[in-house]
Amino acid sequence: MLSNGRQMVAIPGPSIIPERVLAAMQRPMPNIYEGPLVDVSLSILADLKKIARTTAEPFIAIGNGHAAWEMVITNSMSRGDKVLVLDSGRFAIGWGEAAASHGVEVEVLLAPSKRSAVDPEAVADRLRADTGHTIDAILVVQTDTASSVQNDIAAIRRAIDSTGHPALFMVDCIASLGCEPYEMDEWKVDVTVGASQKGLMCPPGIAFVWANDKALAAHQNAGLRNSYWDWTARLDRSAHYFIYAGTPPISLLYAMRESLDMIFEEGLENVWTRHRILAEAVREAIATWATPGGMEFNIIEPGQRSDAVTSILTGSIDVDRMREIAEVSAGVTLGLGIGPDLHGVGFRIGHMGHLNPPMISRRDRSSAALDGCTDGWFRRRRRSRKPEQAFRVVGPLAVVHCACDDPETGRRRRNELQTTAFSRTKRVQRRT
Numbered sequence: 001m002l003s004n005g006r007q008m009v010a011i012p013g014p015s016i017i018p019e020r021v022l023a024a025m026q027r028p029m030p031n032i033y034e035g036p037l038v039d040v041s042l043s044i045l046a047d048l049k050k051i052a053r054t055t056a057e058p059f060i061a062i063g064n065g066h067a068a069w070e071m072v073i074t075n076s077m078s079r080g081d082k083v084l085v086l087d088s089g090r091f092a093i094g095w096g097e098a099a100a101s102h103g104v105e106v107e108v109l110l111a112p113s114k115r116s117a118v119d120p121e122a123v124a125d126r127l128r129a130d131t132g133h134t135i136d137a138i139l140v141v142q143t144d145t146a147s148s149v150q151n152d153i154a155a156i157r158r159a160i161d162s163t164g165h166p167a168l169f170m171v172d173c174i175a176s177l178g179c180e181p182y183e184m185d186e187w188k189v190d191v192t193v194g195a196s197q198k199g200l201m202c203p204p205g206i207a208f209v210w211a212n213d214k215a216l217a218a219h220q221n222a223g224l225r226n227s228y229w230d231w232t233a234r235l236d237r238s239a240h241y242f243i244y245a246g247t248p249p250i251s252l253l254y255a256m257r258e259s260l261d262m263i264f265e266e267g268l269e270n271v272w273t274r275h276r277i278l279a280e281a282v283r284e285a286i287a288t289w290a291t292p293g294g295m296e297f298n299i300i301e302p303g304q305r306s307d308a309v310t311s312i313l314t315g316s317i318d319v320d321r322m323r324e325i326a327e328v329s330a331g332v333t334l335g336l337g338i339g340p341d342l343h344g345v346g347f348r349i350g351h352m353g354h355l356n357p358p359m360i361s362r363r364d365r366s367s368a369a370l371d372g373c374t375d376g377w378f379r380r381r382r383r384s385r386k387p388e389q390a391f392r393v394v395g396p397l398a399v400v401h402c403a404c405d406d407p408e409t410g411r412r413r414r415n416e417l418q419t420t421a422f423s424r425t426k427r428v429q430r431r432t
């Protein structure tokens, strides 16, 4: 009953697409060889440099993030090369697996725990031990969308520099670009990877790679080069066709042009600030609800939490039931917990891209119609540790509680989600 308004995806990508971007795609197919579409392509390539804060050459892959990984591997590596994967969740590992499938040797350096960021000191130690410089590239993600950790790319760069190791430094910014500060040139990143469907507010289907001079030099000797992904062929601007190794992804280019316009109208740094503020609102609500053994942040250290996505462990709360209630009864799709450590025991809230405060819905109980539905929950929490925060509600989660009402009678009913959570809270309180 309550789900019949606008459906909301609160998953960490694909994210909500602005109306302007949707409208921009509704156009007939143009001439693909010359004219305005070529200008759109060239303007996107120019603006992609501004998004990654670089002078490095951008490339557009038709495909998802995996396609961009593939483009990087085939253009910069040879069979038998070695990469050091800095694990902090799921996605750096995935990138490494893609490299391994091409015959690249993969060594994984684990973060100090499954719930923390890459330790730059550990990176430095490993590189110092590599006296023969057998490691050709270091692969890391800025934000891991599974664990919701944010790695400190500048600190990792400083750690690499402290050893003088020459490996290429490659950063996956698929979840963070357009959400969190990123400085490709200042942090001396050699290869950056991005995709359209998260902070860049477009449908999935195009992805991006930026390669600096050092990466382009490595490309000259890369044994895995092939005709489709080849950077050299794609740098040839004598035909529009070469940029994409075939027909351009026309509708997605119109979408991307519009979303870049929106980002620059707002100002990239303002976009980062907006994400930080909204992420703080989400974190504040989660912190309010956190109980030992109940809901808790997956990432333990507050300074390592992403501004694009938050992964939450649910303790005794039935996460599948909770996501079902949110989706079926309230029209909000929460992200699944993914990977061996989060599947079935956690969920994720994506707070990336086209979002403003009402879409996150941090509000005072006194001012929100929605809060009548959450009253019972918060009355109990009010007596708990953090009374000053007890009235704070965040949209996707507030809606979960709203959805706990009986759709027939409209009256609040305590469902198994609340019962489990309350009894858990009581048990924990009794113990302490």
Ligand SMILES: Cc1ncc(COP(=O)(O)O)c(C=O)c1O
Pocket: 013, 064, 065, 066, 067, 091, 141, 143, 144, 145, 146, 172, 173, 174, 175, 195, 204
């Ligand atoms: C950080 C990161 N890297 C890579 C990927 C893979 O991208 P795709 O699913 O578009 O292939 C994702 C997808 O969520 C991601 O979050």
